[in-house]
Each structure stands twice: as C-alpha cells, then as structure tokens.
Amino acid sequence: MSTVKRWPIVLVRILALTILVQVLAQAALAGGFITGEVGWLTAHSVNGSVVMMTAILLWCATVLLFRPGRGPWWPILFSAVLWWLCTIQIGIGSARMVGIHIFLGSLVLALTSGFTWWALSFRGHR
Template sequence: MKQHSLPTGTADAVPPVPPVRRPTTIARARARTRPRRWPLVAVRVLALLFTAGVLAQAALAGQFVTGDVNLLEVHGALGTALILLPMLALPAALALWWFGRGPLWCVAIPVALLALVGMQIGVGFSRNLAWHIPLGTGLLGMSVGHLVWAFGYRRHLTDDAPSTDSPSALLVPAAPEEASR
C-alpha cells in the first residue's frame, strides 16, 4: 500500500492544528452553569433608577437656578443618596459577569459611576460649579449610555437546549427527539 504525501507549500497543504488550551478554573466553573437572567434584570433596574435620579438632579438644579433656593437641600440630599445605586450596581455587574455570563468590562461601568458620583458630591458641596455642572452633564450621558447598553444587551446562550427563562423560548418549538423525552 502506497502512501500519498502532499507536497509542502501547495494550496492543498493542511495547516497545522493549534495546541488545545485548557480553560482556566474560573472558565470551567462558569461553563458548568447555565446563564441566569436575574443579574441582567438587576443591572437594568439599577441603570434605570440611576438615570432617573440623575435626570431628577438636573431638574432640581434647573429649578434652583431659576430662583427656588429651597430645592438646593433636596438636590444635595438626592445627590448624596444617589451614590448608593452604583454601589449596588457593582455586585449586580459582577453577578452578570459570573452567573449571567456577561462581559467582564461591564463591571467597569459601576466603578466609573461610583468614582464620578463621589467627585460630583465633593465638588457640589464645595460649590465649585465650574466642575459640578460639566461633571453632572457627563454623568447624565454616561448613565444614559449604560441604560441603553443594559436594555440592548442580549446574552448568548452556550447550551444547545433552548432556555426556558426567555420569552423567545416559548416561540421556538422543541426538536422532535427532545419533545419525546
């Protein structure tokens, strides 16, 4: 029996197979579980609440500028309370990454919001409006961007079986072999 070998350098040559990389312990632990929906819901709710709070802050600041000085206390109290939402959004983003198999970079958003809100509170109480107003505008833009991402994000399921926790799973019929089980 004669073996045929391919000449080297031709288009018919088979490319070398890359070495198989074993997943890390974290990747293996994440791969064993199905993606969960609740972290995404938590991220969406917190993003919505934070954006609504930042919009309320802008409205209160506008009312203060037009002459209602009593709203300055409400503006300060709401701004101080608003720091709690990025604090809650950080574990929610970590849960989205771990349990919901979301992207790791989404954890950076609550960290950045937490730092910016802290700076905003500091420059607000020091009455430094040259920094307070542009920083508030940036916070509004970042919170709206986070909100748009949170509601536009669709997690990709890695399992072959359809997920039962999404509405689209109800629309897709099961395969015949799965229906008989």
C-alpha cells in the same frame, strides 16, 4: 458558548433605569435651585447621595452579571467609575465649583444614558 443567566441582567436593568431617573432628577432639582428656589438645593444634595448609593448597588449587580451571570466584565469597571464620578461630583458640588460640577453632571448623565441603553439592549450569548 454558554448562555447568560437572566436574573442578573434584569437586576442591572432595573438599577440602570433607577439611576438614570435619579440623574435626570438631579438636573431638574439643580434647575429649580438656579431659578431661585433655595429649598431645591437640599433635595439636590440628598438625591446626589442617593445616586451614589444606587451606583454602589449597580456595581454589585454588575459583579453578579459577570459571575454567576456569565455576562461581560466591563460593566463592573463602568459602575466603579460611575460611583467614583458621583463621589467626586458630591465633593465638587459641596465646594461650590459650579462650572466643573455642571460639566461633570452632564458627563454622568451621558454615561448613565449610554449604559442604560446597553443594559436594555443586552441579550447575552445565545
């Protein structure tokens, strides 16, 4: 069995950690808004767009992990679904559907946390 090239997984790890920090920041920014600081809503909105763009970069990195990196195929699907969820999340937030927005945000945080754990522990075929 062939070995996984190292540089694509390093890129995936960097982007997974980046998006995890951004998603955690989303919760903090939302908390600031909920406590009455209206200015935090703009930061929450901007960060949401940045999360979506980072998800696109993560998708590109997972494609590189698969080919030429010889890694698994499923992270491509995961990152596409994550991007889709973030896009839906932006629309739901803009529509002020707060209950669904909070639930979906929690789901994105859980999925991102799990994927980051996988990316940091992935060793490939040796």
